[in-house]
Amino acid sequence: MSTFLGIPAPRGVGHLRGDRSFPDAARGALADSQLRRNLGHATRVIRGKRAAVVGELDDWEQLRLAGSALKAATMARLDEHLERLEQEVTARGGTVHWARDANEANAIVTRLVQETGASEVVKVKSMATQEIGLNEALEAAGIEAHETDLAELIVQLGGDLPSHILVPAIHRNRAEIREIFLREMPGVDPELTAEPRKLAMAARAHLRERFLRAKVAISGANFGVADTGTLLVVESEGNGRMCLTLPETLITVMGIEKVVPTWQDLEVFLQLLPRSSTGERMNPYTSAWTGVTPGDGPQAFHLVLLDNGRTAVLGDDLGRSALHCIKCSACLNVCPVYERTGGHAYGSVYPGPIGAVLSPQLTGVEDNASLPYASSLCGACFDACPVRIDIPSLLVKLRAQHVDEQRKRAVPSAEAIAMAAASWVMSSPRRFAAAEKGSRAGRLLGRRAGRIRTLPPPLSAWTASRDAPRPPSETFREWWARERGGDS
Amino acid sequence: MRIALFLTCLGDALHPEVGRATVTLLERLGHEVVFPTDQTCCGQMHINTGYQREALPLVRHHVATFEPYDVIVAPSGSCVGCVRHQHAMVARGAHDERLAERADAVAGRTYELSELLVDVLGVEDVGAYYPHRVTYHPTCHSLRMLRVADKPLRLLRHVRGMTLLELPESDQCCGFGGTFALKNADTSTAMLADKMRNVLSTGAEVATAGDASCLMHIGGGLSRLRSGTRTVHLAEILAST
Numbered sequence: 001m002s003t004f005l006g007i008p009a010p011r012g013v014g015h016l017r018g019d020r021s022f023p024d025a026a027r028g029a030l031a032d033s034q035l036r037r038n039l040g041h042a043t044r045v046i047r048g049k050r051a052a053v054v055g056e057l058d059d060w061e062q063l064r065l066a067g068s069a070l071k072a073a074t075m076a077r078l079d080e081h082l083e084r085l086e087q088e089v090t091a092r093g094g095t096v097h098w099a100r101d102a103n104e105a106n107a108i109v110t111r112l113v114q115e116t117g118a119s120e121v122v123k124v125k126s127m128a129t130q131e132i133g134l135n136e137a138l139e140a141a142g143i144e145a146h147e148t149d150l151a152e153l154i155v156q157l158g159g160d161l162p163s164h165i166l167v168p169a170i171h172r173n174r175a176e177i178r179e180i181f182l183r184e185m186p187g188v189d190p191e192l193t194a195e196p197r198k199l200a201m202a203a204r205a206h207l208r209e210r211f212l213r214a215k216v217a218i219s220g221a222n223f224g225v226a227d228t229g230t231l232l233v234v235e236s237e238g239n240g241r242m243c244l245t246l247p248e249t250l251i252t253v254m255g256i257e258k259v260v261p262t263w264q265d266l267e268v269f270l271q272l273l274p275r276s277s278t279g280e281r282m283n284p285y286t287s288a289w290t291g292v293t294p295g296d297g298p299q300a301f302h303l304v305l306l307d308n309g310r311t312a313v314l315g316d317d318l319g320r321s322a323l324h325c326i327k328c329s330a331c332l333n334v335c336p337v338y339e340r341t342g343g344h345a346y347g348s349v350y351p352g353p354i355g356a357v358l359s360p361q362l363t364g365v366e367d368n369a370s371l372p373y374a375s376s377l378c379g380a381c382f383d384a385c386p387v388r389i390d391i392p393s394l395l396v397k398l399r400a401q402h403v404d405e406q407r408k409r410a411v412p413s414a415e416a417i418a419m420a421a422a423s424w425v426m427s428s429p430r431r432f433a434a435a436e437k438g439s440r441a442g443r444l445l446g447r448r449a450g451r452i453r454t455l456p457p458p459l460s461a462w463t464a465s466r467d468a469p470r471p472p473s474e475t476f477r478e479w480w481a482r483e484r485g486g487d488s
Numbered sequence: 489m490r491i492a493l494f495l496t497c498l499g500d501a502l503h504p505e506v507g508r509a510t511v512t513l514l515e516r517l518g519h520e521v522v523f524p525t526d527q528t529c530c531g532q533m534h535i536n537t538g539y540q541r542e543a544l545p546l547v548r549h550h551v552a553t554f555e556p557y558d559v560i561v562a563p564s565g566s567c568v569g570c571v572r573h574q575h576a577m578v579a580r581g582a583h584d585e586r587l588a589e590r591a592d593a594v595a596g597r598t599y600e601l602s603e604l605l606v607d608v609l610g611v612e613d614v615g616a617y618y619p620h621r622v623t624y625h626p627t628c629h630s631l632r633m634l635r636v637a638d639k640p641l642r643l644l645r646h647v648r649g650m651t652l653l654e655l656p657e658s659d660q661c662c663g664f665g666g667t668f669a670l671k672n673a674d675t676s677t678a679m680l681a682d683k684m685r686n687v688l689s690t691g692a693e694v695a696t697a698g699d700a701s702c703l704m705h706i707g708g709g710l711s712r713l714r715s716g717t718r719t720v721h722l723a724e725i726l727a728s729t
Contacts, residue, residue, distance in 0.1 A: 022672065023671065023672050023673075026672065026675055027674055036678070336660055336661045336679050337675055340675055341675055373667075373668065374672060375665070375668065376628070376663060376668045377628070377665055377666075377668070378628035378632070379631075380628075380632070382632070396538070399537060400538045400539075400581075402538055404541075415537075419537065419542050420539075422533070423543070423546060428528070428549075429525060429528055432528040432529070453712075459670070461669070462670060462708070464673060465712065466705065466708030466712055467709075467711040467712050468704075468708060469503070469704055472504050474504060475500050475501055475504055476508070477523070479504055479507075481525075
């Protein structure tokens with residue numbers, strides 16, 4: 001991890017890149033049949049629930065259009081909304097900090113915690129703090145961070161990484177969770193079974209003690225309302241609300257794209273978000289807080305506004321729509337690629353289709369060059385997205401950006417040479433017909449049942465699991481010329 | 489009606505039977521089919537792999553080839569999707585606004601086969617007879633880029649002698665995705681495995697779709713399994729009597 005110091009729009013650093021390319025990282029997941037079953041089952045269940053509650057609303061498409069329009073309008077004047085947010089938070093007793101990247105954000109939060117004298121914090125599930133690697137930064141400073149979201153807790157205790165934006169432990173089943181609890185949870189009942197209720201009770205006992213002890217809490221935010229300086233967290237378990245209300249100090253880390261101008265905007269997003277994410281009409285807990293209130297809740301409130309590459313994304317007129325994402329994860333649940341590989345293969349904390357467009361934009365495409373290709377462009381993500389992010393078009397655009405970067409290399413890749421050759425052949429009917437005749441040599445390869453079982457690289461990737469069609473003895477244009485006599 | 493056939497490069501080179509079936513079908517319905525012999529490829533592979541600069545001459549060539557025709561049909565949802573949604577984009581990316589306008593005009597006259605039959609020609613019963621057990625896979629680009637909805641199924645339901653079997657999880661991608669099948673071969677194979685499991689669960693003799701490319705993928709897998717189930721393009725079923 002290194003900080004890029006360019007101005008005015010530095011790229012993001014932190015947990016936005018993997019060590020391996022997507023195809024390489026996916027291989028292990030694809031070979032893990034238990035993981036495939038866990039993911040397949042979970043995504044199928046969530047897909048079904050989502051489809052049912054979305055189907056209840058006859059104005060769903062209008063809501064999506066409204067959500068998309070609100071986001072586009074907000075992004076167009078993001079600077080003004082953020083300044084308003086800062087002004088209102090400050091006026092209500094909060095303190096606003098601006099972090100250009102992950103390193104700055106971590107330094108700010110670490111200093112704020114140290115100033116309270118606390119050596120541990122409780123955390124509400126938050127993608128922003130995952131993105132910047134806050135837990136690791138705090139640990140390096142001798143501060144222990146306890147995740148309180150049940151799934152985040154499972155991931156943390158398992159020494160694992162989240163695999164899904166909304167359901168971080170989606171790749172784990174009940175039996176695996178029981179084993180993790182027995183192994184890692186101090187004082188857990190040794191008779192613990194894999195019954196969901198028993199598992200939840202064990203987690204509850206474990207967390208309750210931490211809630212009551214903690215002096216400092218760290219949260220993310222689903223929305224920040226500029227008009228009143230109010231922050232919101234949307235959740236299912238109530239653990240977030242415990243974090244937001246019990247400790248003395250609350251530190252919120254929020255990506256700058258999460259601001260909405262007014263409370264009225266929430267009317268749209270609070271319908272779109274829970275239906276898209278958990279398949280519920282409304283999420284059980286929506287907590288909102290504004291500055292500090294003497295004698296009630298945290299008495300010190302800090303808001304860290306995180307850029308980490310977002311300004312660079314904003315500069316791209318098509319690409320900026322990736323920042324419209326409300327992190328519902330509907331695109332993950334419908335993505336056939338995600339369903340089979342899980343989230344770890346994407347390297348970044350943002351997996352699935354949205355991760356495949358967001359991560360390369362935050363880091364610069366060359367740092368995440370395999371992600372835009374981690375899609376068959378089936379388009380299911382676009383249809384599911386509650387704010388209508390055209391992910392397939394973004395993927396295609398990012399691929400073009402990557403190819404254009406590659407053009408700067410002194411020696412073109414084999415793929416680039418092949419593509420240029422194909423373009424040359426196909427832009428001339430004469431050359432194309434000649435190439436077709438040439439491909440007939442391929443008939444020699446496939447004498448068995450009209451199928452070819454082995455092709456040379458790179459097409460060997462195809463014949464590893466599928467037969468290839470044997471070129472026909474007569475192309476269509478030859479048939480047409482024979483039957484209909486040449487030109488149309 | 490005079491209809492220009494855009495067969496697609498894959499159809500011309502590897503699946504001429506799809507083109508012959510399309511000609512047979514449209515002529516049987518009383519239309520004149522012309523085959524502009526200058527046609528090559530719509531450039532989808534280049535565009536979707538990131539080679540927009542290399543796609544530009546193909547877009548230009550396609551537009552020039554099909555510009556003279558009032559109605560154009562392609563038996564491929566994904567190639568029509570490319571013509572309709574990507575040609576003008578590539579032209580605009582190259583700052584060629586004139587080409588973009590011409591591309592939009594050609595795109596507006598280009599139809600996928602089931603769209604042409606149902607929306608333009610107003611037929612659902614094409615008089616076909618196909619005595620087989622068939623399941624239909626709605627390819628992603630037909631389904632989501634073109635929104636052909638149930639048009640292919642409406643055509644298939646009128647085919648005599650045929651048993652149409654519902655495909656479980658039919659809207660899931662088969663895993664082809666053009667160069668995706670090569671760049672992410674393992675993931676593509678995993679998607680194909682599930683698609684084949686669903687196809688075989690129907691007990692169909694034939695899996696059909698409106699895209700030769702997806703069928704090449706599914707059919708390649710079924711052939712490797714020696715499953716006894718084969719793939720046949722929608723046009724061939726509709727042309728059967």
